[in-house]
Amino acid sequence: MEKLLHWSIANSQGDKEAIAKAGQPDPKLLQQLFGGGMADDPTLMKESMTIVLSPEVELDNKMIAMDNFEMLIENLDNANNIENLKLWDPLLEVLSFEEAELRATALSIIGTAVQNNPTSQDNFLKHEGGLEKIIHLINDSTQPIEVKIKALYALSNLLRNHADMAKKFEEMKGLDIIAPILTDKSSNTKLKMRTISLLTAFLSCQDITEQIISTLRADGAVCAAIHCLNTESDLNILDRVLHFLSQLISSGLKFNESEIKDLTSGFKKIEPLEDRLNEDDFLAVKYVL
Template identity: 30%
Template sequence: MESLLRWSIENSTGPGAQASTSSQPVGSGSSGSTAVTSVNAAPRQHLDPSIIDHILGKSDGQLMKEALTVAVDRNRSDDERIQALDDFEMLVEQIDNANNIAKLEMWSPLQDLLTASESSAEISTQVLWIIGTALQNNPKAQLAYMNLSPPALPTIVGFLNASQSSGQRSKAIYALSGLLKHNKKAVDDLDDGMWDVIKSAVSDSDIAVRRKVIFMLNALLIPTTILTEESSGDNVVHANSHESHLSSPSSVNTSEPTIAALESRGILEVIVDALVEPLPHGPDGENMEEDIELVERVIRFLHTYTVFCDRQLSKQENQKVLEYLNRPNGGSLGLTEEELGELQASLRCEQ
């Protein structure tokens, strides 16, 4: 519609155009009939492109280019560059704009900005935010990002290390979730070292990072059959962005490789301990209170693992969870009464 309107403006007759006609009698007699014999119009005046941009506004693609140009310009202040990246992130919330990152060859500049030693923590945090937004529920963008050279996955995982700021670690989980969710190939590409970094994040000093890690692992655990049954408007499959899903449904099955990693890397034990023996949190470990949101996410994770995936905890971990659930005034812990009953029944069956 915008292109049609732009064409219409460019090809409309200018305000100075005038039509003049000359006529002469047709036939004889006193009828006075006349016919137009010529029409002379003034030459069409094309509008300046800047005027058209002022009327219609710049295209999203142009706005993305301008924002990225500012973001990579080291002569600009950090505030200007961060604002440009924030503008870019809002644009790629639209899936077509997210896919245009590859078409406009912007992934490499963004990745270079993420890894540049000169980039401040705030700038790298904004880039991670862009990555997470562009990749979520967008397999076309996921594949484009994974095709970067050198591979981009280790870079994102690297931002989960304790040496990074809490903001960087938080946004790294957001970006990692966007890349891994419904993307079996990316999960398969996680090596033992990367899984160990994710395992460490379960005990991160920032409680928000702990919550996000558990939420991500639960999403990766959910079997494809459950995803299909519970699909909603947020997970609509579009041919223009989900071609790989349509051509290869198994490409979304992240459950099996996630289970294998959880069991082989000792991550399950750390998650259970996060529930029953939570570590203090805060910059100096000053907060000793149990975090209800984290508890609910761990309980949801355990329900997915034992009920949906039909897997078993070790006897020791199983007993720890049962004792926790049997505490007085435990409440529903984020599950429905039916789900809580399913979890308890599953744990008792394992004894």
């Protein structure tokens, strides 16, 4: 199997020297594994994960295997097969790998597998510690920004339209990650956009009750969103913030005196951009001032 692994990598790269060094694999083994030379998708998925987990394979080759795995699970049936093939636990194991590139790609795979896919969302939830690992990566100040962006992408797709996932996320104090990112001057635009998308995903699967609004306020999400109106100039961020606030307003949110003060200040800054922002959300928020 190890010889086949090296031969497969060498052939995928077209490295003649490496191909010669690896030698030809046993034809009977190829026949057994690939059924006549063409491996089916489940076999390719398992083979890719074997490469990623092997301590003898170099990072570049592991990244090729991860990219191949992600392309495969863009197919809905293959995404759901992650559970059947018992590959969720190995994939979650990659989140603890030393190489940031592997962690980021594993998060991207998770986000892609569960996107608009209730079956894979349900399957992921069965694996204890998975959600906790992703939240931890976002809270870890030593993580590169690309890992955090991919973690937010994964979380948004895990939570969207999935009430049980959102409940577990809230129980794990996941909402605590929102305010620090939105108020941190070092957070780039993409990171903030992913964070606001996470907020929207969280709200997508439940009624926005007084309790939910109180939780969002207590966790600083409401103040952090208003803060963005005072500090951001990116139209995409402003639009997403206005939509978030509009959702809360339509669900009965009453701003307190401090929030109204900051909201008024923020509106003065974004008024020149009114014709470039979503009209309904802009007017909904402006109405409460």
